[in-house]
Amino acid sequence: MTDTAAPPPPPSLEDMQRWTWVIGRAQQMLLEHGFDQMAKAVEMPAPGALAGIGGAAPLAQAQVDFWTESMALWQRFLNPAVAPADPPTVKDRRFASPLWQENPLFDLIRQSYLLIADHVLRGVEALDGIPAEQKDKLRFAAKAVVDAMSPSNFAFTNPDVMAKTVETRGENLLKGLEHMLRDLGKGQLTHTDPDAFQIGRNIATTPGKVVHETPLYQLIHYTPATDTVLAVPLLIFPPWINRFYILDLNPEKSFIRWAVEQGLSVFVVSWKSADASMKDVTWDDYIAAQIDAVDTVRALLDVPAVHTIGYCVAGTTLAATLAVLAARGAAETVASATFFTAQVDFSRAGELRHFIDDEQLKLIESLSGDGYLDGRYMAVTFNLLRGRDLIWNYVVNNYLLGQDYPPFDLLHWNGDTTNLPAKWHRAYLCDLYRDNKLVQPGALSAADTPIDLTKVTTPSYVQAGREDHIAPPDSVWKITEHFTGPLRFVLAGSGHIAGVVNPPSAGKYQYWTNPERAPNLDAFIAGATETKGSWWPDWLAWLHGHDDAEVKAKGARIPGKGKLKAIEDAPGRYVKSR
Known part of the structure; x- marks a missing residue:
């Protein structure tokens, strides 16, 4: 035994072909699921029923582009010498760890996800013949779907989580479970150390x-x-x-x-x-x-x-x-x-505006039985506007990596929710946001x-x-x-x-x-x-x-x-x- 473990042997051609098929099938399933969820979110037909929409031809071209680029990606995975690595893109903090690129399998998972995400969003833009407001909803739903299905959000497709699990012998997952159960108990995602700040002691202290x-x-x-x-x-x-x-x-x-x-x-x-x-x-x-x-x-x-x-x-x-x-x-x-x-x-x-429709208003009414709306509902709404930063980032850090909560006064304030009078809130949404009176x-x-x-x-x-x-x-x-x-x-x-x-x-x-x-x-x-x-x-x-x-x-x-x-x-x- 030595202090440094020997690196695992490189995957065989048979192994890589098997993983190619698995990733390809996963891509197809995720893409179909993403379009189905987006269609439900805006109450429009699924892609198979888009023939009557003016954007059917651009959408079909987008699908052709998707499969063309997928094949190129698989070819690079099977034989990296065939083509250069993916071109430089905007820095994405979700994949900042070197493990995402050093390991061929995780590199393929990362690139496959980015490819799917890109084409889902491009597919939305390719749709014509639908009202602008509905397209805005579809765009918002698409972004929410692709953010949610990021491989960084799941333990077995995130190399940092897997490495942490091996390093701590699973203690990170137990600690993360403890965090998750505590959040479920209070009905709210925790962003910062709940004991780090006290009103009047180290925040809100101006005399x-x-x-x-x-x-x-x-x-x-x-x-x-x-x-x-x-x-x-x-x-x-x-x-x-x-x-x-x-x-x-x-x-x-x-x-x-x-x-x-x-x-x-x-x-x-x-x-x-x-x-x-x-x-x-x-x-x-x-x-x-x-x-x-x-x-x-x-x-x-x-x-x-x-x-x-x-x-x-x-x-x-x-x-x-x-x-x-x-x-x-x-x-x-x-x-x-x-x-x-x-x-x-x-x-x-x-x-x-995407949160103001008949279904959302009915939901708000159902949550306002005592004449006021629990502030945690509004907290979720605002967090969803920046889901990647305010939801999924903390799912990974708190639940999967089991990290301690950092003290951060702004995030303490963000989680210090306020209840709202139900009558005022409904009128505000209807009279101002919806009807612009x-x-x-x-x-x-x-x-x-x-x-x-x-x-x-x-x-x-x-x-x-x-x-x-x-x-x-x-x-x-x-x-x-x-x-x-x-x-x-x-x-x-x-x-x-x-x-x-x-x-x-x-x-x-x-x-x-x-x-x-x-x-x-x-x-x-x-x-x-x-x-x-x-x-x-x-x-x-x-x-x-x-x-x-x-x-x-x-x-x-x-x-x-x-x-x-x-x-x-x-x-x-x-x-x-x-």
Whole structure:
């Protein structure tokens, strides 16, 4: 015996021919299964019944190309000297291990999968004669299928898992099973160490007090960090689909702490996670809550107006709130409005639209028996939008490799789900995503006040993420087509979270600005100037451009020292409720 085991003998020609047949048969089965699943997903005929579709000829050519390339792949496997290895492609983290290419069998499995995946997706693009919306659904379903059937997701077709199993004598599989059973018990995929973070201890730690509370939200007033503060306070509305502390993850990443350090009087709304007591809560209640928060801050500090920020769905609601205030002659109570990745026109709302049909709505109703939707359903929905990164990557690492969970504050927040009022959620999906009523003047109303976005003249700062898969930038852009007041649009690097939570100290990403009024996003980008780093300083300069008057940070500017006494320390009870 030696310390290093002898390498296994190379496979015989008979062995390789057998594996060629097995892989070829597997390819055919997977391709047929993939098309069948996609057909079911969009309720269209399977490939054998596509003769009446205009794309039948391109599809037939795609199938010919598939088998031609398959034969070339098999020939390379049988005789590597016949042709060079597969050409360089975009790096794929699933196959980063050298074992995928060093072992001929796993190299064939990898290349076979990539070939199938490529042709499934190309087959979708070859289809003509079907509605664009149905083709979008088919494209989304195709990507989900090919991601799910990756050989990296299965123990016996992943060389890293097999090597780990031999190395640990199966301990990785036992540990992975333990992880899986724990996740099944709580009904949610775990992404990070569940014990690494505690709200108020190492996340959501910016000092402040809860100074106002309703059945729907708590209002947090943060302690000033400067001797003087901007006279016009800042009121932030985070989305109630998630916990507010995405804007206060830790001192280095916290937008809230940074804003306080820049001399702003900062207030943040912390929404209550829905329970049975909120079964009758609708969108009107959230609009009323935003107006209530505005008036509460104005009265506390004795100021005529506040600056506001609305993130995601809270930004959508802020747009409606501004329209309601304008209709009531109270638009001047909001000095400015900033929108983080918020949509008002849902005609180009992206892949989330694939989850809004009669079957999905029935499913949501069945899951909302107590008048609220369990937040774990929404977590699954958002994870599916990035299934390769947020589902299958963790299936491999947690369940197959049995790896320990890394501590990651962003993923802790991502898994800290929030329940949603069922009536509000259904109306939101139907009225906004499906029927796009918010941009139809008078189609929606709040407290008997018609909503017309064209009446909004509040100065607005609109931020979009260039790689945002939840609120695509061309969808966010459309807010510029409805508001009629002064507006600054900024396109930030990265996506829905990292594009927003990008502190200047990190020195990451970039943003684009264009002083000219552009007719569409493409024109904006064509004439835009790129600036390296965070867009936060640009926003702060824009804010100071409206009113840079300052006051002493004393009296009511100190949490709990004004007419509203401190109820409890930040971050409060609501953010901790489950």
